[in-house]
Amino acid sequence: MLEEEYQPRRELPRHLRAPAPEDPGFSFELRPALLSDMPAVREIYNHYVRNSAITFDERASSLASMRSTFQTTVAQRLPFIVAESPSGQILGYAHVLPWSPRAGRRVVEDSIYLGPAAQGRGLGRVLLGALLEQSKKAGVKRVVAVIADRNADASIHLHERLGFVRTGAMGRVGFKFGRWLGTVLMEKKL
Numbered sequence: 067m068l069e070e071e072y073q074p075r076r077e078l079p080r081h082l083r084a085p086a087p088e089d090p091g092f093s094f095e096l097r098p099a100l101l102s103d104m105p106a107v108r109e110i111y112n113h114y115v116r117n118s119a120i121t122f123d124e125r126a127s128s129l130a131s132m133r134s135t136f137q138t139t140v141a142q143r144l145p146f147i148v149a150e151s152p153s154g155q156i157l158g159y160a161h162v163l164p165w166s167p168r169a170g171r172r173v174v175e176d177s178i179y180l181g182p183a184a185q186g187r188g189l190g191r192v193l194l195g196a197l198l199e200q201s202k203k204a205g206v207k208r209v210v211a212v213i214a215d216r217n218a219d220a221s222i223h224l225h226e227r228l229g230f231v232r233t234g235a236m237g238r239v240g241f242k243f244g245r246w247l248g249t250v251l252m253e254k255k256l
């Protein structure tokens with residue numbers, strides 16, 4: 067074959083591909099987070115602070131600020147969940163916080179982060195599903211997701227899968243790694 071005739075192998079779009087085979091080595095349990103989980107939660111979050119524009123934070127989160135987020139969530143009787151491996155490793159976490167002080171706890175914003183090795187194995191879907199269920203039980207009426215508009219396909223797809231709809235976008239509201247970034251806004255009524 068001549069070099070100019072070479073065509074890269076075509077790949078089916080994601081929705082037409084066969085589901086990934088279940089990974090028997092990957093198991094986890096969901097449980098309410100504890101204050102003592104915050105060092106592991108912080109480590110996961112700071113991985114994305116350092117290596118991605120998924121969060122616009124440029125400075126690593128301190129343990130004190132992670133603990134304060136946890137305490138604010140719990141004080142509002144809102145869910146903060148961790149996924150734990152059988153060996154006790156925190157694989158990921160998800161929580162909600164009031165979207166604005168004016169709306170109180172009826173309207174919340176979600177946050178979900180998995181350790182890099184736990185991505186793309188179905189955990190995000192289970193974890194966000196549990197977060198929505200627990201939020202509804204806690205009296206939440208609406209959940210807002212604010213998602214970076216670049217390199218966040220997994221998050222946008224996951225939220226769409228769980229019934230979120232796109233309600234807007236914001237232009238240049240973040241600046242990281244020398245460039246301006248925007249956000250996609252999504253909402254789900256519970």
Ligand SMILES: CC(C)(COP(=O)(O)OP(=O)(O)OC[C@H]1O[C@@H](n2cnc3c(N)ncnc32)[C@H](O)[C@@H]1OP(=O)(O)O)[C@@H](O)C(=O)NCCC(=O)NCCS
Nearest residue numbers: 120178179180185186187188189190191219220221223224
């Ligand atoms: C976003 C995140 C929570 C998703 O969790 P996950 O376990 O990786 O996703 P899942 O394996 O449960 O997949 C959920 C859906 O997204 C799809 N998906 C997964 N990775 C994808 C990617 N890179 N691009 C497009 N779709 C993707 C899956 O195919 C699945 O869709 P399906 O149900 O139609 O098959 C996780 O990847 C993560 O923590 N990413 C980094 C942090 C982040 O982006 N957090 C969100 C901030 S708003």
